[in-house]
Amino acid sequence: MESRPDPTTPLARRKSIVMKAKISRVITRPYLPSGEERIQKVIQRVLSLDENEADTVLETLLQNFSHRHRYFRETLEQNFARVADFVPDIDQVSKQRRLLIGTYFTAEYSVEAAALFNPSIVQVPNQEADPEGSCRFVMSFRATGEGHISSIEFRSGVIDTNNDIYFDGLSDYVATPEIHPNPSYDRHLFRLKLQEMGANNAVTHQLLNRLPDNFTFNDLQGKIAELQNNGQFPPQEQTDAIDMAMWLAQSNYEILFRKEHAISERVIFPVSESERKGIEDARFVRFVDNDGTAVYYATYTAYNGETILPQLIETRDFLSFKHITLNGAQVQGKGMALFPRKIGGNYVMLSRQDGENNTIMFSDNLHFWQQAQILQEPEFPYEFIQMGNSGSPIETPEGWLVVTHGVGPMRTYSLGIELLDLDDPTRIINRIEEPILVPNAYEREGYVPNVVYSCGALIHQDELIIPYASGDQRCGIATLQLPQLMARLTAR
Structure with missing residues (x-):
């Protein structure tokens, strides 16, 4: 079943692209001091300012912060509305004073202050200006800020016919979506x-x-x-x-971004109580249904500081997103990765139920997963502690190509690769014994040392393109030539 080591092992090659966190990418969040009495005191202090002093303070704040956020005044009005019930004689309060009160109940949050890591990538429809034969993509990231709260960010770009990768410009702004008021x-x-x-x-x-x-x-x-x-x-x-x-x-809720927000501005920040401490490790996949229609799903782990809750995101345009709770006896672990189509009439998903082994699940309902079986246990030295998937399987004529991750000595995370049967993905056609990517000297350093990790890859022009994180802090891109890789995986 396994390939034995030889000098032709197709180790992944790193591109020179490095994506690092930018602490200047900040969103606004409501800031409500604890206790109604304290809120009332703050409001009274603002109302006690004379008009000239209030205007001066507000003008300074607008000058310092309005260029950092789209619709800054609108945000201040929304946060004023959160405390409006505590404002005496509210009808007598001017618009300028309302904005000033709003500033005291607004705070900035740097979504990437700690790290930008664990990327996944999916192909999306090309735009009119994209070069012929190119592949347009959306890449997702786990961004972590103050308090170790994780959210989802995006970048977009194209891969041309030479397999050179070009990212669209990164916006100076970051924005959270509107929450659908009546899902x-x-x-x-x-x-x-x-x-x-x-x-x-x-x-x-x-x-x-x-x-x-x-x-x-x-x-x-x-x-x-x-x-x-x-x-x-x-x-x-x-x-x-x-x-x-x-x-x-x-x-279970729905969110919507404004169309004028570039995709690099969109941040999916925790909304519900079940995910207040983070949205972790989204694995996006382009799923094609039996009728040929495509939808993008992402599995992620919601974390409230004590327990995890596996969730599913659904989107067709990366503007509106539905967040749905996954259900069933086997929806307990982390790292779930959906296959990009049904197999034998069933949805199929890889997961890790026990923190050690790679498992596979089948279900006739996308939202319920009752049974799982172990697909494989750690076998090679680089994965002796635990193993799992690194994103959704990729369909090829030879089989389902799966990038895996393994944890070995010194708690080092490495990436591996294997091939599953197209019709029966419980059958492993072959695995390569050596890891395809291990942390190099530069990648050893980081928030979590000795880690390379990915949440999804894609194939373009006979090349496997793997965005990956290193040190749980920054991201790069590695590639493998598909013909040489398949020659190894299909060798008998």
């Missing part, structure tokens, strides 16, 4: 998830029975209010059930 839900999936959470009781049963097959967040809130008013269930039982239903609803 919709599938009642059947919602019920199954509540059952999995141990919250499918008489309260939630009656609540869901009052809702249509497809309902909105507003529908849910309305039926919860009706349930609370009739006093049918014991108060604590009812409160616990409603809290679980609301938690589930708020973990």
Whole structure:
């Protein structure tokens, strides 16, 4: 099954491209001091300023910060609205004073202050100006800032017919999306998830029975209010059930970026309570359904500071994104990677359930995964501690090409590669015994030393292109020539 070492091992070649974090890429976030009394005191202090002093302070703030953010005044108005209930005689407060109050409840956050790492890459439709024969791509990154909070960022570019890679210009601005005010839900999936959470009781049963097959967040809130008013269930039982239903609803949401935001400006920052400490290691894949339509999915790990929750992102245009909770007994681990099409009528996903082995799962429902089997256990020295995937498998005529990662001595992360059967991906055609990429002297240093890691690759012009992170801090690109690689993987 395995290839034995020889001098022709197709080790990946590094390109000179290095992508580093930029601490100047900042978003705005609401900043609310704890306690209503403290908020009221801040507002009173701002209101106590005379007009000239207030105008001077605001003018200085606008001069210092408005060039750093699109729609800065709009952001200040939104954050003023968050504390408007604490403002006395609000109708008498001028627009300028409202903006000034908004500045005291706004803070900047550097999304890349700590690191930019763990990239994935997908092909997207070419633009009219792209060279003929080129491949346009979107690359995603895990960006980490203050408090080790992770978010998703993007870059775009083209790979030309010579396989030279050109990135589009990096915007000076960074922006978070608008949250869809009234997302919709599938009642059947919602019920199954509540059952999995141990919250499918008489309260939630009656609540869901009052809702249509497809309902909105507003529908849910309305039926919860009706349930609370009739006093049918014991108060604590009812409160616990409603809290679980609301938690589930708020973990499934939709976001939308403005069209004028370049893709490098778009940041998916944690929204729900389940991911308040981070959105980790998104693995994007271009998924083609049976009818030929394409959609982009990404699996990621939501982290709230204590527990993880595997989630799914769905988008068709990288402007609007649906965040959906994954369900099932086998949706427990990290590093899930969806195959780019169904196999034998089923969705297929690689994952690591036990923190050690590479597993594979099949399901007839994208949102529910009940069974998994071990695909392989650590076999080679560079992966003796643990192994897993490094992104979604890539379809080739010879089989499914899978970039893997392994953890070996000195907790060194390296990348490996293998080939799975197209019709039966539980069958491993071959693996290359040596890692294809290991940390070099420069890459050993970083936030986490001795790590190279990837969340996805693509093929263009007979070349495997692997964006990867090193030291959990910066990113590069490595390549492998496909003919030589396949000669090794298909050798008997």
